[in-house]
Amino acid sequence: MSDDRYGALVDIGWSDRWTALFAEAVEDTGASDDARPGRVTRHDGVAVMVATAEGVVQLPVRGVLAPPTVGDWVVVDGGAVSAVLPRHSLIRRRDVDKDVEQLIAANVDVVACVCGLDRPVKLGRIQRTAMLAWDAGAVPVVVLTKADLVPDAAAEAERVEAAFPAIDVYVVDARGGTGLERLRDVIAGRSVVLVGESGAGKSTLTNALAGEERAVTGEVRRGDAKGRHTTTARELHPLGDGAVVIDSPGIRSVGVWVDADVLSSSFGDVEDLAEACRFNDCAHDTEPGCAVLAAVEGGELAPARLDAWREMAREVAAAERRADPQAERRHGRRVARVVKEAKRQRPDQR
Ligand SMILES: Nc1nc2c(ncn2[C@@H]2O[C@H](COP(=O)(O)OP(=O)(O)OP(=O)(O)O)[C@@H](O)[C@H]2O)c(=O)[nH]1
Numbered sequence: 001m002s003d004d005r006y007g008a009l010v011d012i013g014w015s016d017r018w019t020a021l022f023a024e025a026v027e028d029t030g031a032s033d034d035a036r037p038g039r040v041t042r043h044d045g046v047a048v049m050v051a052t053a054e055g056v057v058q059l060p061v062r063g064v065l066a067p068p069t070v071g072d073w074v075v076v077d078g079g080a081v082s083a084v085l086p087r088h089s090l091i092r093r094r095d096v097d098k099d100v101e102q103l104i105a106a107n108v109d110v111v112a113c114v115c116g117l118d119r120p121v122k123l124g125r126i127q128r129t130a131m132l133a134w135d136a137g138a139v140p141v142v143v144l145t146k147a148d149l150v151p152d153a154a155a156e157a158e159r160v161e162a163a164f165p166a167i168d169v170y171v172v173d174a175r176g177g178t179g180l181e182r183l184r185d186v187i188a189g190r191s192v193v194l195v196g197e198s199g200a201g202k203s204t205l206t207n208a209l210a211g212e213e214r215a216v217t218g219e220v221r222r223g224d225a226k227g228r229h230t231t232t233a234r235e236l237h238p239l240g241d242g243a244v245v246i247d248s249p250g251i252r253s254v255g256v257w258v259d260a261d262v263l264s265s266s267f268g269d270v271e272d273l274a275e276a277c278r279f280n281d282c283a284h285d286t287e288p289g290c291a292v293l294a295a296v297e298g299g300e301l302a303p304a305r306l307d308a309w310r311e312m313a314r315e316v317a318a319a320e321r322r323a324d325p326q327a328e329r330r331h332g333r334r335v336a337r338v339v340k341e342a343k344r345q346r347p348d349q350r
């Protein structure tokens with residue numbers, strides 16, 4: 001089927017797959033002949049910003065059970081979003097306080113953890129971002145940027161690769177333009193989310209990949225009242241080749257949150273080894289009979305991998321304490337005990 005009506009949407013990730021899902025949704029929901037597809041670029045309260053072949057419009061959502069989120073492909077009909085196409089991935093966050101799930105972005109293919117080499121690369125951050133990606137149904141990658149600022153960027157990449165054998169690592173100098181081609185190849189036709197601390201180089205990378213300053217995707221019309229231009233959509237940056245960077249405040253602030261289940265599922269190798277530790281709650285630190293330390297000693301486990309596990313474990317423990325005041329108190333007692341123990345042992349060591 002050759003259908004050029006939505007050709008303009010290819011830039012923001014439209015593909016044959018969406019053509020099919022759109023046709024299905026139109027039929028299932030009994031939408032009108034005027035129904036057209038669009039992609040949500042922003043969600044605020046009751047209205048959403050939707051990029052369509054005709055431009056970006058602000059629309060209400062009507063008759064949709066599960067509300068759309070940034071990145072969703074939707075059916076626009078009768079001046080409203082009337083249906084949300086099935087998602088292939090979803091980044092969400094559990095709001096522990098309210099015990100609700102918050103949607104952050106949909107139909108994300110790649111979650112890129114951007115680390116500026118002008119500062120130490122934090123393996124724990126990479127791990128958390130990877131878990132966020134896997135949990136969402138997306139692929140994590142690491143982008144080490146500002147390669148021009150360090151003498152040996154390749155060595156840094158090797159260290160990260162050793163810690164995370166399953167994750168691809170890309171080294172780029174976004175300002176000088178090196179390393180971009182390899183990265184362009186992986187993200188062609190895909191929707192990418194860049195996660196990284198402030199100043200990591202996300203905006204610079206976005207502009208470098210787009211080949212130009214790319215703050216804007218189109219003009220915005222409120223509802224269908226033609227001519228009333230308001231804000232612009234900053235949240236979807238087409239990079240060419242159908243690649244899109246989804247940049248939502250939600251993603252920037254999601255930090256990356258963790259829980260114990262995800263921890264063990266993404267550290268299968270460490271957890272397997274830990275089965276043989278003498279103590280159930282072994283911290284693989286100084287405990288006698290620790291199978292994990294033995295594996296590092298014997299060269300079966302990369303030291304960086306254990307470092308990453310430790311960083312993660314600390315992160316999980318902190319998250320659990322925040323969520324559970326009793327655990328916080330238990331932690332306090334444990335710290336007190338460890339300190340007492342250390343004091344007691346010191347004289348022996350002299
Ligand atoms: N030398 C060098 N500098 C870079 C590179 N990429 C980014 N920078 C610089 O690093 C600083 C921060 O880059 P940004 O792209 O603004 O970082 P960001 O991640 O978007 O930061 P936030 O918007 O605060 O989240 C800027 O001064 C950039 O010029 C690079 O590849 N090489």
Ligand SMILES: [Zn+2]
Pocket residue numbers: 274277278282283284285287289290291292293
């Ligand atoms: Zn152990």
